[in-house]
Amino acid sequence: MHSLEFDIAHFLAGGMVVLSFLLLYQDRVYALLNVFALHSLVLALAVGWQAYIQEAHHLYVTAGIALVFKAIVIPMALRRIVRRLGIHRTLEVVGGVGRDMLAGAALVALAIMVMLPVTVGADALAREDLAFALAVLLLGLLLMVNRHNAISLVIGFMSLENGLVLAAAGARGMPLAVEISVAFSVLIALIVIGVFLFRIRERFDSVDMQAMDSFRESRLK
Amino acid sequence: MLLTLLLVLLLVLLAAGGYGTVAPARPQGSRYLYSVSLAVCTVLLLLALAHLLSGREPLHLSLPLGLPWLGLHLRLDALSAFFLVVVNLGGAVASLFGLGYGAHEREPERVLPFYPAFLAGMNLVLLADDAFAFLFAWEFMSISSWALVMAHHREPANLRAGYLYLVMACFGTLALLLAFGLLAGVDGGYGFAAMRASQTPPALAALVLVLALLGAGSKAGLVPLHVWLPLAHPAAPSHVSALMSGVMTKVAVYGFIRIVFDLLGGESAVWWWGGLVLAAGGVTAVLGVLYALMQHDLKRLLAYHTVENIGIIFIGLGLALAFQANLMYFNAALALTAALFHVLNHSLFKSLLFLGAGAVLTATGERDMERLGGLIHRMPHTALAFLIGSAAISALPPLNGFVSEWMTFQAILNSPELPQWLLKFLVPAVGALLALSAALAAACFVKAFGITFLGRPRSPAAADAGETDRFSLSAMFVLAGLCLLAGVLPGLVVDGLGPVVGLLNGGARLTDQYHQPWLTLVPVGPLKSSYNGLLVMLFMAVSGVAAALLIHRFASSAVRRGPAWDCGFPDASPATQYTAGSFAQPIRRVFGSLVFQARERVTMPPPGDLRPARLEVELHDPVWERAYAPIAAAVIAVSTRANVLQYLTIRRYLSLVFGALVVLLLGMALWR
Numbered sequence: 001m002h003s004l005e006f007d008i009a010h011f012l013a014g015g016m017v018v019l020s021f022l023l024l025y026q027d028r029v030y031a032l033l034n035v036f037a038l039h040s041l042v043l044a045l046a047v048g049w050q051a052y053i054q055e056a057h058h059l060y061v062t063a064g065i066a067l068v069f070k071a072i073v074i075p076m077a078l079r080r081i082v083r084r085l086g087i088h089r090t091l092e093v094v095g096g097v098g099r100d101m102l103a104g105a106a107l108v109a110l111a112i113m114v115m116l117p118v119t120v121g122a123d124a125l126a127r128e129d130l131a132f133a134l135a136v137l138l139l140g141l142l143l144m145v146n147r148h149n150a151i152s153l154v155i156g157f158m159s160l161e162n163g164l165v166l167a168a169a170g171a172r173g174m175p176l177a178v179e180i181s182v183a184f185s186v187l188i189a190l191i192v193i194g195v196f197l198f199r200i201r202e203r204f205d206s207v208d209m210q211a212m213d214s215f216r217e218s219r220l221k
Numbered sequence: 222m223l224l225t226l227l228l229v230l231l232l233v234l235l236a237a238g239g240y241g242t243v244a245p246a247r248p249q250g251s252r253y254l255y256s257v258s259l260a261v262c263t264v265l266l267l268l269a270l271a272h273l274l275s276g277r278e279p280l281h282l283s284l285p286l287g288l289p290w291l292g293l294h295l296r297l298d299a300l301s302a303f304f305l306v307v308v309n310l311g312g313a314v315a316s317l318f319g320l321g322y323g324a325h326e327r328e329p330e331r332v333l334p335f336y337p338a339f340l341a342g343m344n345l346v347l348l349a350d351d352a353f354a355f356l357f358a359w360e361f362m363s364i365s366s367w368a369l370v371m372a373h374h375r376e377p378a379n380l381r382a383g384y385l386y387l388v389m390a391c392f393g394t395l396a397l398l399l400a401f402g403l404l405a406g407v408d409g410g411y412g413f414a415a416m417r418a419s420q421t422p423p424a425l426a427a428l429v430l431v432l433a434l435l436g437a438g439s440k441a442g443l444v445p446l447h448v449w450l451p452l453a454h455p456a457a458p459s460h461v462s463a464l465m466s467g468v469m470t471k472v473a474v475y476g477f478i479r480i481v482f483d484l485l486g487g488e489s490a491v492w493w494w495g496g497l498v499l500a501a502g503g504v505t506a507v508l509g510v511l512y513a514l515m516q517h518d519l520k521r522l523l524a525y526h527t528v529e530n531i532g533i534i535f536i537g538l539g540l541a542l543a544f545q546a547n548l549m550y551f552n553a554a555l556a557l558t559a560a561l562f563h564v565l566n567h568s569l570f571k572s573l574l575f576l577g578a579g580a581v582l583t584a585t586g587e588r589d590m591e592r593l594g595g596l597i598h599r600m601p602h603t604a605l606a607f608l609i610g611s612a613a614i615s616a617l618p619p620l621n622g623f624v625s626e627w628m629t630f631q632a633i634l635n636s637p638e639l640p641q642w643l644l645k646f647l648v649p650a651v652g653a654l655l656a657l658s659a660a661l662a663a664a665c666f667v668k669a670f671g672i673t674f675l676g677r678p679r680s681p682a683a684a685d686a687g688e689t690d691r692f693s694l695s696a697m698f699v700l701a702g703l704c705l706l707a708g709v710l711p712g713l714v715v716d717g718l719g720p721v722v723g724l725l726n727g728g729a730r731l732t733d734q735y736h737q738p739w740l741t742l743v744p745v746g747p748l749k750s751s752y753n754g755l756l757v758m759l760f761m762a763v764s765g766v767a768a769a770l771l772i773h774r775f776a777s778s779a780v781r782r783g784p785a786w787d788c789g790f791p792d793a794s795p796a797t798q799y800t801a802g803s804f805a806q807p808i809r810r811v812f813g814s815l816v817f818q819a820r821e822r823v824t825m826p827p828p829g830d831l832r833p834a835r836l837e838v839e840l841h842d843p844v845w846e847r848a849y850a851p852i853a854a855a856v857i858a859v860s861t862r863a864n865v866l867q868y869l870t871i872r873r874y875l876s877l878v879f880g881a882l883v884v885l886l887l888g889m890a891l892w893r
Contacts, residue, residue, distance in 0.1 A: 110883065113890040138886075141879045145872060153871075 005053045006125055012046035013132040016166060020139035021104050023159060025097045029082050029090070029151055033075050036155050040070035043162045047169040050129075059169055066165060074158065074190055081194050082151060085201055092149050100146065104139055111135040129170025136163030148208050150200065154193050161186055223268060224282040224295050227348065230261050234341035237261075241333035251323035251333055255316045258337050262313035265344065269305035272297060276720045281350070288353050291411055296350035299720035300483065303561065304347045304475045307568045310703075311468035312340045314696045315460040318576050321692030322460055325583045331372040332458055339365040339464065343472050352401035352411040356394060359476070363390040363440075366469060369461045370453045382452035389439050389449040396436030397476065400429045404484055416484045426485055430494050433480040434501065440473035442528045443535065444505040445844040450528060451512070455520035455588070459579020462520060466527040467572035471564050474534055481542070482557075482725040492641050495543025502539050503651035506532030506658040508844075511816055514665050514808050515840055517590045517801040519578045522669055523571065526614060529658055530567040533629065534560050536651055540632045541726070543644055550729035552635045555744055557722045558715055558731055559628035565714065566621040566707060570613040573700035577607035580689040580697070581673065585682040590672045590801040592680040599686045604674045606697035611670045613704040615663035619758035621707035624714075624742065626659060627752060631744055661808065668804045677795045709754040711742045802838070809838070817841055 019039040026032040044067035051059030082088050111134035119127045140160030144153050165182070200206075237257045244250030272280075279298035286293040297305075319336070326332055342362035349355035367390065371383040403425050404416045421429060439446035454466045481494075509528030516522040537560025544553035578588070580603045587593055597604040613620035616627075633655070636648035678684035688694075707714050712734030723730040737743055741753040813819030820839040826832040869877070 107883070110886055110890060114886045118889075134886075138883070141875070141882065145876045145879050148872070 005049075009046065009049055009053065009125055010128055012042055012049055013129050013166060013170070015042045016046065016162065017108060017132050017135050017139070020136050020143075020159060020163075021101065023143055023155065024100045024104055024139065024146070027092050029088055029092070029149070030079070032152060032155055033078055033082070036159060037071050037075040039159055039162060040066055040075075043166060044071055046166060050169045053125075062165065062169060066162075069186070070158065070162065074186075077190060077194065078151065078154065081197060085197065087149075087151070090149075092147065092152060100142070103142060107138040107142060108135040111138055126170050130167055133163045133167030133170060136160070136166060139163075150193075150197055150208075154190070157189075158186065223272065224280050224297055224348070227265065227268065227297070227344075228282070228295065230265055231341045231344055233261050234258065234337040234344075238334050238336070238338035238341070241335070241337060242330070244333050245329040251326070251329050252320060254333050254337065255319040255323055258340060259313055259316035259320070261337075262309040262316060262340065266306055266309035266313055269297075269302045269309065273299060273302040273306060273720065274717060287351075287357070288411075291351055291353055293354050294350035294412055294414070295348045295354070296413065297348060299724045300475070300478065301347040303718065303721045304471060304564075305344065307471050307565055308340075308343050308347065308468050311464055311568050311572050312343075314572055314576070314700055315464045315468075317699070318460045318463070318579070318693050318696035321690035321696075322458070322579060322583065324690075326458060328372060331374070332369060332461070335365045335368040335372075336461065339369060339461070342366075343469060346472050347475060350413045352405065352413070352416075355413075355476075356398060356401070359397065360390075360394055362469065362472065363394070366457070366461070366465055367453075369457045369465075371456075372458055372461075373456065376456075378452070379456040382449070382456045385449040386453040389446065393436045393439035393446075396432045396439070397480075400432035400436060400480060403429050403432070404480070413479075413484060417486070421485060421489065423489070423491065426489050427491065427494070429485055430481055430497070433477055434498065437473045437477035437480070438501065438535075441470045441477070441531045441535075442473075442505075442509075443501050443531060444508045444528065445848050447505070447509070447528045448845055448849060451516075451521050451524040454524040454527065455518065459520070459575055459582055462524075462579070463572040463575035466524055466575055467568040470527055470531055471568055474531070474538075474564055477535075478538065478725065481538075490542050490546040492543055492546040492639075492644060495539045495541070495546055496641075496644055496647050498535055498539030498542055499647060499651050500539075502532045502535030502537075503654040504532070505529070505535065507654045507661075508532075508816070510658045510661040510665060511808075511812055514661060514668070514805050515813065515817065518588050519581065519590050519593070519669065519673060520575065520588050522590075522665065523574050523578060526574075526662065526665070527567075527571055529662060530563065530571065530614070532658070533626065533655065534563050534567070536560075536655055537563060537625075537629050537632065539651075540629070540636070540648070543636075543639060543648070544632075545726065547639055547641075549638060550726055552632060552638065554722050554726050554730050555628065555635065556632035557726055558718050558744070559625050559632055561718050561721060562628060562711070562714060563622075563625035566613070566625050566704075569700050569704050569707065570610045570620075570622060573606060573610035573697055573704065574614065576693065576697050576700070577603055577610060580693050581686075584686040584689055585680075587680065587682050590669070593673045593678070593683045594676040594680075594795065594798065595674070595678040595683060596686055597674040599684075600674075600688045602694050603689055603697065604670075606694070606701045607674065608670055609701040609704055610697075611666040613708070615666045616659050617663070619705070619708045619754045619761065621704050621711070624708055624711040624752065624754065626655070628744055629655065631750055635745070664808060668801055672799070672801045672804065676798045679795045679798070679800075709758055710740055711752070711754055712737060712740055715742065715744070813840065816843060818843070 016039060019035060019042060022035045023032065023039065026035055044063045047059055047066055048063035051057065051063060112131045115131035115134055116127060119130060137160050140156050140158075140163060143159065144156035147153060147156065161182070234257075237254055240250075240257075241254055244254050247253075276299070279296055282295040284293040284295070323329065323333075339362065342358055342365050345358035346355060346362055349358050367383060367386055370386055371379060373379055374383070401411065401416075404419075404421060405411050406419055406421070408415075410416060410419060434443070435446065439449075442450040450466075450470075454462050457465060481490075506529050509525050509530075509532055513522045513525035513529065516525055537556050540556035541553045541560065544550070544556060580600065581593065581596060582588055584600060584603075585593060585596075609620070613622040616622040618624075630652065633648055633652040636652075637645060639645055639648065678686075715731055715734050719730045719733070731744055734742060739753055740755050741751050743751040809817075809819050809821075818839075818841040822835075822837045822839070824835045824837070826834060
C-alpha cells in the first residue's frame with residue numbers, strides 16, 4: 001500500500017495544499033502570480049503522476065493543458081495585465097497572517113474530516129487526493145473572500161479550479177471532453193476578466209473592490 | 222385502437238390551436254376553428270359514450286414519449302370515459318356557442334389559439350395513466366385556461382384575476398405533485414398501474430388524501446381555496462367561462478376521484494377521511510351560495526354557484542368514502558352515483574347559464590344585474606333557456622338538478638347505519654347545510670332571473686337589447702333539453718354510471734333501473750323511496766294546464782283598463798323597482814352579519830335638503846381577510862427583509878457562499 005507511487009502522489013497533492021497556504025499571505029501581485037504558476041506546475045505534475053500510475057493516457061493531456069495554460073499562459077497574461085494596469089508596485093493589505101493560517105488549517109482539517117469518512121469504500125490514494133482537493137478548493141475560496149484586489153480574486157478563482165482538476169484526476173479521471181471544455185472556459189473567463197479589469201480601471205481608476213463598492217449607489221432602503 | 226383514435230383527435234385539436242394563430246386574419250377563420258372544435262368534440266363524445274355504455278374492459282396505450290424511463294401511458298376506463306363524455310359535451314356545446322359568439326370577440330387572436338388547446342389539455346388529463354402525463358396535461362390545461370382568462374387583459378380586474386389564478390394553480394399542482402410522489406413510494410413507480418398495485422401505509426395515505434383535497438380542491442374551488450375562481454371564471458369570454466366553470470372544475474373532481482378512490486383505493490379508506498371531505502363539502506356548499514347571494518355581477522354570481530355545486534359533489538364523495546371505510550358498499554354506490562350524477566348535471570346547467578349570461582353580455586354589454594332588466598321581452602328565447610337552467614340549478618323537479626340532490630339526500634338518510642358517532646352527528650349536520658344551500662340557491666336564482674329578465678330595463682343598454690344569434694340559441698337549447706331529459710329519465714343516467722361506480726366501489730353498484738316500470742328511479746328499494754320524473758312532469762303539466770283553464774273559465778273576460786297594481790307610484794322610473802341588492806337584503810341581514818360582517822348605514826338628509834338618501838352596505842370577505850391577506854402580508858414582509866441580499870458587495874456574496882459551504886461541510890462532518 002505505502003509504495004513509492006502512493007508517496008509521490010501524496011507528496012504532490014500535499015504540495016498543492018502547502019502552495020495554497022503560500023498564496024494566502026502573498027501581499028505583492030507578482031509574488032502571488034509566481035506562487036500561482038508554481039501551484040499550477042505542481043498540479044500538472046500531480047495529474048501527470050496520476051496518469052502514470054493509473055495508466056490513464058488521457059490524463060497526460062489534462063496534465064499538458066494544466067502545464068501550458070495554467071502554469072505558463074495565464075500567469076504571463078496576468079503579468080502583462082498587471083504591468084499595463086501599473087499595479088505591480090501596490091501592496092495589498094492582507095489581514096493577519098497568523099489568522100489566515102489558522103483559518104486555513106481549520107479548513108484543511110474540515111476537508112479531511114468530511115472526505116475521509118465519506119469515501120470509506122474507495123482506495124487510499126483517491127481518498128487522500130479528494131481530501132487534499134477539497135482543501136485546495138476551500139483555501140481558494142478563502143483567498144477570494146480575503147482579498148480586495150480584482151487580480152487576487154482571479155488568482156483565487158483559478159487556484160480553486162486547480163483543486164477541482166486535482167479531484168477529478170484522483171477520482172479515476174473525468175472525461176477528456178469535459179476537461180478540455182473546462183480548460184477553455186477558464187481561458188475565456190481569463191479573457192473576459194482581463195477585458196473587464198481594463199474597463200473597470202477606465203471607469204474607476206482602480207481595481208480595488210473596496211474602492212468600487214464606494215461608488216455604488218446606496219440602494220438600500 | 223380506440224385510444225389511438227382519441228389521441229389523433231386530440232392532435233387535431235392542437236393543430237386547430239396552431240391554426241388559431243393565423244385564423245383571426247382570415248374572414249371565416251374563427252368559424253372554421255369552432256367548427257373543427259365542435260366536430261372533434263362531438264366525435265370524442267360519441268366514442269367515449271360508446272365505450273362507457275358498452276362496458277368494455279379498460280384500454281391501455283404506451284408511447285415512448287415523456288420521461289425516458291417512464292414513457293407516456295394512456296388508459297381509457299369507465300371513469301375516464303364518463304368524464305370524457307362530460308368534458309366533450311361541454312366542449313361541443315361551447316364550440317357551437319362560439320360559432321355565433323366568435324363574431325363579437327374584440328380580440329380573437331387572444332382566444333382562438335388557446336381554445337382548442339384548452340379542450341385538448343382537459344381531454345388529456347382524463348386519459349393520462351402516469352403521474353408525469355397527468356401533471357403535464359393538468360398544467361397544460363391550467364396555462365391555456367389562464368391565457369383565456371387573460372384574453373381581455375386591458376381590464377385591471379382581469380390582471381388581478383389572472384395573477385391569482387396562476388398562484389393558486391401553482392399551489393394546486395404542487396400539492397398534486399407531492400401526492401403523486403407519496404403514492405409512487407421510494408421505488409418511484411410513477412405509472413398509475415404501479416400505484417394501484419402498491420399498498421400505501423395508512424399515515425401516508427391520509428397525507429395523500431389531504432394533498433389531493435388541496436390540489437384538486439384548489440382547481441375545483443373548495444372553500445377556502447376558491448378565491449381565484451369567482452374572479453377568473455367570469456373574466457374569460459363567456460363560452461370559455463362555461464367551459465371553465467362547467468367542465469374544468471369537473472376535471473378537478475376527476476383528479477380527486479382518480480387519486481383517492483382509484484389509486485389509493487377505497488378499501489384503504491379510514492372513516493374520518495369521509496368526515497373530512499364531507500365537512501369541506503358542506504362548508505363549501507353553504508359559503509358558495511351565500512357569496513353568490515351577495516353578488517350582483519351575473520357571471521360572478523354563477524361562478525360562486527359553481528363553488529356551491531362543487532361542495533354538493535364533494536358531499537357525495539365524502540359520504541361514499543365514509544361508507545366505503547365501513548364496508549357499506551351499497552350505500553357507497555348510492556352516494557357515488559349521486560356525486561357523479563351531479564357532476565354531469567352541473568356541467569349541463571352551469572354551461573347553459575354561463576352561455577345565457579354570455580348572450581346577455583353580448584346583447585347589452587352589461588354584467589351588472591342592477592343595470593339589466595326586462596330582457597324577457599327582448600330576448601325571449603334566451604330567457605326561456607336561462608329559466609330552465611335556473612330551475613335546474615335550484616333543484617326543482619322535473620329537471621336534473623333535483624334528481625342528483627335527491628339521491629344525495631337518500632344517501633344522507635342512510636347514514637344512521639354508520640357506526641362512528643362523529644359521523645352519525647356530522648352527516649345530518651351536513652344534510653342540513655345541503656338543504657340550506659339548496660334553498661338559498663333557489664332564492665339566488667329567483668334573484669338572478671327576476672332582476673335580469675323581468676321587470677323593466679334599468680339602463681338604455683338593456684332597453685335596446687336584441688335576441689342573440691341562432692348558433693348561441695341552439696347551444697343553449699341543446700343543454701336545456703338535456704337538463705330536462707336527464708331529469709325525466711334519470712334511470713338511464715344511473716345505469717350509464719353503473720360501470721363507473723362499479724370500478725370505484727369494488728364492483729358494487731346500484732341495481733339496474735331500466736326494467737323499473739314507468740321509468741321510475743328506485744335507488745334503494747321499492748319500500749323506501751322512489752322518484753318518477755315523468756310522473757312529476759305529467760302532474761305539473763296537467764295541474765298547470767288545469768289551473769290555467771280554471772282561471773280562464775272563472776275569470777272575467779271583459780277587458781278593464783285602469784292603473785296597474787302600482788305600489789303607489791303610478792309613473793315610476795325603472796330605478797324604483799326591486800333591485801338585486803334589495804332582494805338579497807333579508808338574507809344579508811340573517812347570514813351576512815355573521816359570515817360577512819355586513820354593516821348597513823342609512824344616511825337620511827334632513828327635510829329640505831336636496832341630497833338623496835344613501836344606503837351603504839359594507840361586506841367583508843372572511844376567507845380573504847382571515848387566510849389570504851395574512852399570508853400575502855407575511856410574504857411581502859419576508860421578501861422586503863430579504864431584499865437586502867440584492868445589494869451586497871461582491872466580497873459579501875463570496876463570503877456568503879464560503880460560509881454556506883463551510884457550514885454544510887461542518888454539518889456533514891458532525892452528522893456522521
